[in-house]
Amino acid sequence: MLTLNGKALAWGGSAERTLWKLTSNPALPVVLREKMAFLQRGNGPLPQGFGAYILPPEQQGIPPCAHWLHLPPDFAYLAEGDIISVNAGRIRTLWRQNSPHNAVLLTERCDNNCVMCSQPPKNIEDHWLVAEAMDLVRMIPPSAPVLGFTGGEPALLGQRLIDLLALTRARLPTTAVHLLSNGRGFADPAFSDAYAAIQHPDLMVGIPLYAADPAQHDYIVQARGAFDQTVRGILALKERGQRVEVRVVLHRQTIEGLPALAQFIARNLQFIDQVALMGLEVTGFARANLDQVWIDPADYRPTLENAVALLRDYQVPVRIYNHPLCLLGEMAAQYSVKSISDWKNEYVAECAACTRRQDCGGFFSSGARYRYSPSLRPFL
Amino acid sequence: MTRFLPAEDYLPSGRYELLPFRFERLDDERVLLSNMAGEALTVSSADLTTLVNGDLDRSGALFSRLRANHFLRQPEDRAALELLALKLRTRYARLRDFTSLHLFVVTLRCDHACRYCQVSRQSADRASFDMSRETADRAIDLLFRSPNQALKVEFQGGEPLLNFDLIRYVVLSITERNRQHKRDIQFVITTTLSLISDDTLAFCREHRIFLSASLDGPEDLHNANRPRPGADSHARFVAGLEKARDVLGPEAVSALMTTTAASLQRGPGIVDEYLRLGFHGIFLRHLSPYGFALKTQSYQGYDTARWLEFYEETLTYIIDLNRSGVRFTEQHAAIILRKMFSCHDPGYVDLMNPSGAGIAAIVFNYDGGVFASDESRMLMEMGDDTFRLGSVHEHGYDEIFSAPALLSALEDSFTLSAPMCADCACEPWCGADPVYHHARHGDPLGRKAESGFCQRMKGMTRIFVKAMEDPFVAALFRRWALSC
Structure with a gap:
């Protein structure tokens, strides 16, 4: 770390x-x-x-x-x-000039309050963050391949987010930009219009969706009506030709509903650009609520395998992020990506002899420290 | 942690609203529900009553499933309506493309005398039963009037290879004219393969023409169904198939089977024959009540209930093949399953609503008569010209495609307003067949309670729902559905 x-x-x-x-x-x-x-x-x-x-x-x-x-x-x-x-x-x-994992924090405020949030929101006045991000974008070399924007909920910045993205498009015209958002703000057509009007050539927004059942999603994000806004936000973005990734963090509160969620995505949101299934980062609220959210990945292996098979059959592009390879089924393993930001990827003692660490999605360092699966089996 | 509220606090309260759905009783205990987008759930009879009375427990798994699958919503659920509307639009998106399939009946002459054939003639009289270049030219004019970017041109007969000169003429002529139109055009010849030659295959290869052939099963069954001089239909099929694959590749030839009374006992044997000959799937097809099939009583050889028995037995055999590791698809199922597993219409002309007659497919008969479907021209051979929309020699595009016979048939058979279709749980997976119902019941709507078409579709749906209780079959069917 x-x-x-x-x-x-x-x-x-x-x-x-x-x-x-x-x-x-x-x-x-x-x-x-x-x-x-x-x-x-x-x-x-x-x-x-x-x-x-x-x-x-x-x-x-x-x-x-x-x-x-x-x-x-x-x-x-x-x-x-x-x-x-x-x-x-x-x-x-x-x-960091030589890292592919640069993520810029735009605000710590958020209208969700997810039970496993790795970056617990703070209700503070932090507009200076986006101002600083504007300065940063002016300093990043245009040859930068990729840049991430994260929060908090960046859409709460409203027009300031639009301005930042427009500036990014102008200053870094060939840099791929990944924005993390809960998607709720995009349910407002005026905001989606402004976002689409930037006409960024390589911008994707990653939006979490945790259940097909609105009540369960709302519980996980601790916000009534969030599911409805998030889904309408995704629809508004796709209607405007924007690229959308749906992100699902795998934990005790999402696993039971994962088959239904995969089905929901396949039947209703088949046109999204990617589904990212992500291992849990044991930090922030996830650490505080560990008993409610922790599940040994070995216990959900078949569930995950089936969900990946379903999405594959519906030709929804799927990727598994931040997940130890040895805890994935044979098929799901084909969709695993080594993706944890380099600054928080670590391995534990069990992995020392593993021959496939180069291919492994790995651990968040927080996981290595606080809780990880007892079922790890190094590839030898 | 006190700052987090428990899951119960996020359960909805207040009345829920039912979204449009239909149901069909599977047996005394279970009911099949389907929503407007064709999504299905099986629930108990008691649960259905609780659901419609508004008494469903908000914390139960069933409420959650029904809400997630758009069978009900809370008044504040706006996304549910948007998604349902989107799925419904997707279901009907194909309509905006209009006619894709254009059938050219290049001759009625045939070297076979199949018992159930609707139209073919044993005649050497070229002049009377072959399509002329003049007729083909007019048909091609109409073809390019279709707004559809993707056009499929299928040569039918009779045995179309008996008039291969005209096929060659039509393909070259369309290809030439397409330099300006720039449509995506696919050619198919429907043939028994008995007369396939090296020249024919070379031409097919050059113009990427697919072959759609007929195989009814093992040699004795096939030859009994498809008599020809020398009783060698099967041998010629096999020889033609290998030759065609040598030139056109392994997937360029598909085969269709027709179920006759003699087939009913032999489902697995028929499948084995397809397997042996290197096919990866079969289309289990029933007989239609047209042409010689009626005259020779072969249509009466079995009823729909008997066909469904045959179908289920053969489908089960195919499922077991897959269980043993052999990938093999029942294509008739795949088409219907596609509608159950997605809202993308597979574009199968016989199962569309509004009916595909005229607006998805159009038939140019050898003499220039234009028909709403292949069955329509078979009806004509029986003396009923109801669905003859005009002639390429006398009528323009607008007259043909707005012919009252076509428009009223489409409207009268539209399943969302047809009695017993509008409230049928199978409606999203079915289609309108005005020609069949006209032939059997004398009007395009028909009487669904007596309709063999309806009985067959409902029967197949039940077979699928029952089979999918096995998770292996559910996953298999999903693959069939989504790769067809």
């Missing part, structure tokens, strides 16, 4: 929130240095003229600039081209 948020061991300069792109190139032309932060490796002489200096704790001497910080060791992964936000000594990694 990578640490994305932390505190500088020591810092100096402005307390204002600033985004810095990192470089370790001491030969960078001087005209380019002002807007970059120099990432110092080891304890050498510091080049002049950079906007900021990111230094190892052991760095001696006074930086040639007011803005500097001493980086804690768990940020040692930072590298050339990464983008961080610095705010009075608080460091947040926003962009």
